[in-house]
Amino acid sequence: MNSFGRNFRITSFGESHGAAVGVIIDGCPAGMKLTVQDIQPLLDRRRPGTSLLTSLRNEMDQVEILSGIFEGKTTGAPIAMMVRNENQKSKDYAEIREKFRPGHADFTYQEKYGIRDHRGGGRSSGRETLGRVAAGAVAIKYLSAQSITITGKILAVHGKTDPDEMQQEILSAVDAGDSVGGVVEITARGCPPGLGDPVFGKLDALLAGAMMGIGAVKGVEIGDGFAVSGKFGSENNDPMTRDGFLSNHAGGILGGISSGQDVVVRIAVKPTPSIAKIQQTRDIHGNVVEISVGGRHDPCIVPRIVPVAEAMLALVLMDCMLEQAKRR
Amino acid sequence: MNSFGRNFRITSFGESHGAAVGVIIDGCPAGMKLTVQDIQPLLDRRRPGTSLLTSLRNEMDQVEILSGIFEGKTTGAPIAMMVRNENQKSKDYAEIREKFRPGHADFTYQEKYGIRDHRGGGRSSGRETLGRVAAGAVAIKYLSAQSITITGKILAVHGKTDPDEMQQEILSAVDAGDSVGGVVEITARGCPPGLGDPVFGKLDALLAGAMMGIGAVKGVEIGDGFAVSGKFGSENNDPMTRDGFLSNHAGGILGGISSGQDVVVRIAVKPTPSIAKIQQTRDIHGNVVEISVGGRHDPCIVPRIVPVAEAMLALVLMDCMLEQAKRR
C-alpha cells in the first residue's frame, strides 16, 4: 500500500507525469511551528538538475501545504503537501510505451495491473520520493527539537571510497552510456533508549523495511551488518560501562530496541537501470527487441538517495517516539 | 507490536519461561486440510537438543491446535496454536537477574519497560520463533499447493563455506567458550509475477522487515545485494527473453514486485551473544561487573535460524498472494 508508519503515518500519491505528487501526514502532534521554509530546503537537496552528475529534468519542485496548519502551527489535523509536475516531456517516453526497460518495474507493473503509466516510470518513478522527503522534513524538525540529529553520507560509488574517485567513476559511466551504484550510510545521534518493539516491531526491522522500500536499494545492514557473520561473539558483543558501551558493533539496537548509542544503517544502491547502452529486452507483444533508454537519467542515483534515506530514518524514529509515548 | 501480516495475519505470544508460547493465525482461507502433522515436523527442525552443536535444552515442543479446525479442515476462523513450556531451569538464570548480558536485549528491555522477565531472555528468547514456524508451516502448505517451494541453506559459518569447515568452526568456538555467526540464503521457487505493492508495500521491503525482525539478524540482501554497489548498470540489469530473463541479479523482484523468477534473500546472522567467556558489563544498579553466561546456549544459532527464515519468507509470500487476490 501507499501508507507508512503507525503513529506518524504518511500516505503518498502521484506519478512522474501526472498532475502532481504529494503526501498526507496523519498523526503529527499539534502546536508545532511549521512553514514551507521547513520543507523546501530538503526538497531542494533531492532535486534533479542541480549538477552535471544528475538528471537534467529541471523542476523547481515548489511545495504547497494544503492543510493542517493554522497561524503557522500544526493543529493535529492531516498535513497535506503537494508539488505540481511541470517539466513533463512525455514524448521522450514514446519508445518505452511498448518495451520493458531491463532492471525497471515496467514488466512487473504490467503483469500486476494489466495497465501501466509508462511515462517516466509513472508511480515507480523516483519522483515519488518527493512525498517522503517532504514528510521526512517534518519528522526531522520534530526530532531536532528532541536533540536527535540525522546525517547521511556516501561511503562508496562503484567500489571507490574517495570523493574525487567517486566523481570520476560517475563521469566514466556517463561517457560509456552506463551507470554505477554505491553505498550510503545513515546515522541517528541522540536517540533515547527504548525505541522499537519486540518481535515484529523491532526498530531494525522497521528500518530494514523502510530502507529496502526505497527504489534501487538491494541491501540493508545495521551496525556491523554482514561482517558479523565472520566474527566471534566475544568480538561482536559490545561491553557495557557505567555510562554506556565500549563499542557499537550493534549499530545502536539490541533486541530490536534502541540502546541510546548511535543508530547506524547502511544501504546498497544499485546502478540506475536506465542506460543509453543497448540492451536486450522484450516488448509487450512478446518480441525480443533492443533498447537504448534515452531521456534525462541520473548516471548514479546514490547522491540523490541520501536525503531520501535520511527522511526514512527520521520517519521511523518519529513513529517510534510517538509509539513509546503510549508506554510511559 | 506482536502481529505480522495484513491478510494472513499472525499474532505471537509467550516467553521462554512462562506457561506457553504460541500464535494465532487470522485470515487463513477456509476449506484447507490441516492437522498437527502439518505443523509438528517443522517445529522439530528448529527444536534444540537435536545435536551436540545446538542448545541442550531438550523439549519435545508438542504443538496443540486450539481452534479454527473442523473435521480436519480450516473454517476461516482464527487458528490458535500453543506449545507448553516444560524444561524451565529458571535457577540457571539467577545470575543474569541483575546483570545485563552484552549483546542481549536485557538492557534495552529494562530501559523500555522498567521491568524484565530475565529468565532465559523472556520475550526476547529464541523460543518466540516457535510461533513463527508453526504459522509458517501453514503458509508453506498453502504455497506448496500453488507450486511455490521454499528452501533455506547455510552459505557460511564464521567465514567458511565448506560444511565440514563450518562444523569445525562451531566446535572450536565451543572449546573457546565463544560463539560464531554466519550467512543463510532463502529461496522461493515458483512465485507468480505480480506479488508485492509499489512504494511502501514492496515485496523486498516486506522481506527485509520480516528477516531483520528475526533475532540475531544484522543484514539483509535481495538478489546480488551489496555487490550491486560495485557494478555497472549494464552488468546488473537482467536482459529479458521471450520466456523470461537471462540472469537473476535482481533476486526475482523488480520495482518491489515479483517478476516470476526465483526470489532470493540472504541474511547475516550474528554470533550468539551468550558466551562462557568472561565479558565486561553493567548491573541494574550501575556497577561495572564481569559476566560469564552459563546455561544451555547454542554456540552458533545459524542452523536453527534456517527454518525460521523459511517460515518468514512463506508468511510474506502467502500474505502477498491473498493481497493480490483483491487486485484481480
Next chain:
Amino acid sequence: MNSFGRNFRITSFGESHGAAVGVIIDGCPAGMKLTVQDIQPLLDRRRPGTSLLTSLRNEMDQVEILSGIFEGKTTGAPIAMMVRNENQKSKDYAEIREKFRPGHADFTYQEKYGIRDHRGGGRSSGRETLGRVAAGAVAIKYLSAQSITITGKILAVHGKTDPDEMQQEILSAVDAGDSVGGVVEITARGCPPGLGDPVFGKLDALLAGAMMGIGAVKGVEIGDGFAVSGKFGSENNDPMTRDGFLSNHAGGILGGISSGQDVVVRIAVKPTPSIAKIQQTRDIHGNVVEISVGGRHDPCIVPRIVPVAEAMLALVLMDCMLEQAKRR
C-alpha cells in the same frame, strides 16, 4: 485517524477555511474507467447554496483528480482528489474565535489539541465530507458494475414524515433562528451474501462505525433496529424459503455477514448546533457568555447528509467486496 477502510482505503485532509479539502484512495482496482464526470455530480448533490433551505455558502466545489488515472483508467496507484476552498468569509467567524459554540466540537478540539482552527469549524466542518463523497463516487461506480445499487432517503424531519410537512418544519426553524434534526435511511440492493467478517469485522459493526463517524449522527440502526427490543424471537426471525427469506427484519445481515437481502441502515441526525438563537456558553478564558451563531448555516443538515451516508455505505461495501476476494 483520518483513514478509513482496509482494502479500499481512503485518507482525508483539509479544513473549512484552509487551502483545499480532498482525499486519497489507496487500493482501487486497476483498469476501471474513471473521469471527473463520475465524481462531480455526487459532489454537486452535497453542495451548499442549492436551495433556500441549505447554507448560503455558494462554492462550485470543482474536483481535480491529481493522480492514479492514465488514459481515462485507474492504474492501481493512489487516486488523489482535491477541491480548492474559494468562498472563505473568515471574518464571519471572528466572534467564535474565543467562544465555544454549544453542541460543536470547539471545546473538545481545544481540550485535545490546545490549538484550534476556529474558522468555520476547521477540520470538524461538514466540508470534510467532500472527500468522503468523492471517494464514495468511485465505490458507487464500482458497485454499480456489480449490480449493487445504493439509495438514501429522508424518513423524517423533526418528527414529520410527509415531505411538505418536513419542509414546513425547516422553514419554521429558520424563522425561529433555530434548527431541526431528522432520520435518514440508506439501502443497498443487490449485495451478494458473504460480505463482512465474524466478531470484530462484522458488516453491521463496520456500518455502525462508518455512519456514527458522520458529524451530527447520534444513532444507528440495522434492519428493525431498536424495535427488536420489544419483540419476540418468533416475530423477529426471518423464516427462510427455497429462494431466500420471507421477511427482512435483520436488515440483510446475519451474524455480521450479508445474507443477500437488502442491507438497510437508519441514522438519527441531530439539529444543526449553529443557531441564531441566543445560547449560554463559555469562552476560552473561562467566562460564561452569550452567543448567537451567525454566518451561513443549514437550518437542517438532513438533506445534505443523504449523499454522505450513501457514500459511507458504498465505501464499506466495496471494502468488504475486496476483502471477500481474498477468501475465494
Next chain:
Amino acid sequence: MNSFGRNFRITSFGESHGAAVGVIIDGCPAGMKLTVQDIQPLLDRRRPGTSLLTSLRNEMDQVEILSGIFEGKTTGAPIAMMVRNENQKSKDYAEIREKFRPGHADFTYQEKYGIRDHRGGGRSSGRETLGRVAAGAVAIKYLSAQSITITGKILAVHGKTDPDEMQQEILSAVDAGDSVGGVVEITARGCPPGLGDPVFGKLDALLAGAMMGIGAVKGVEIGDGFAVSGKFGSENNDPMTRDGFLSNHAGGILGGISSGQDVVVRIAVKPTPSIAKIQQTRDIHGNVVEISVGGRHDPCIVPRIVPVAEAMLALVLMDCMLEQAKRR
C-alpha cells in the same frame, strides 16, 4: 478480522465446541499488577447456568494466563488468556448440522466459507465473548486506576422497564418456547476530555462499531440518540457553564471527542434467535423444512450482554487513552 483496537489491541480465538476460547492482548502497559483474580469475577458475571433465566450450559470457565506476567506484573509482552471448553454436548446439535436456524449466522457462514462448524454456532457462538470480557477486565482495572468507572444496566426487556415485569416477560417467553429482546445502557464516568479523534476515529464511531459488533445488537445510540431527530437545536445543544455543561444530551461526546461529561451509550438487543417454537427454514440441500431449536439457550440474552458491553466500552476507552498519550 478477529482483532480490535489500535493501541490496546486484542485478538480473539476459539469456537463454542473447539478445544478452547481465548484472547491475546497486545499493547498493555508494563508494570501493572495483574492476576487471575482480576479477570475471573468478570467472567463469572457472563457465565451461563447462574440462574433459571439463562442457558443451562454450566461451565466453570476458569481462565488461565499463559504469558505477559512476571512476578504478578505485566511486562509489556502480549497477555494470552485461555478458557478450556468443557461441557460440550455436541450431540445436541445434530439436527442443525444440515438446517439453517432462522436469525442465526448458519446460512451466511455457509455462504461465506463453504464450510461451517455447526456445533453450538461455532465461531458465531456467544462463547466468543469470553475473550472480550477477559481483555475488558484488564482495561477496566487500568481505567479504574485513572478514576474512570464503567457501569451497565438493563433499561428494558420486551418493552417493560420495571425489573419484576422484565423477569415476568422472560418467564412468559420460556413458557411459550419463545424469546425476548431488550435495551442496555452503558455509562463511563470520569472520562477526561480529549479522547477520540476527528473524522474516522471519532469516539462515538469507535463505540458504535464496538457495540454493533456484539452479536444480537441491532441499534446503537449516543446520548439522546434517535430522540434528537425530533428536537430543535436550541433544545439539543448543551449550554456550557464555568465548570462544565448544564445538560448532557450529547452523551459526553462533541465532534467525536470526549467532553469530560459521562459517556452514555445505549444498545438494542434482539430476542435470542434459538427458540423451541417451530419455524420455517431451509436445509443445506435447498429443501424447505421445519425447525425447533432444542438445547440449552437463553430465553433473553440481555442480562448476559451487560458485562460484554461494559468490556467493549472499557476496551475503546483504554485504547483512546493510550492514543491520546501520543498527542501530549
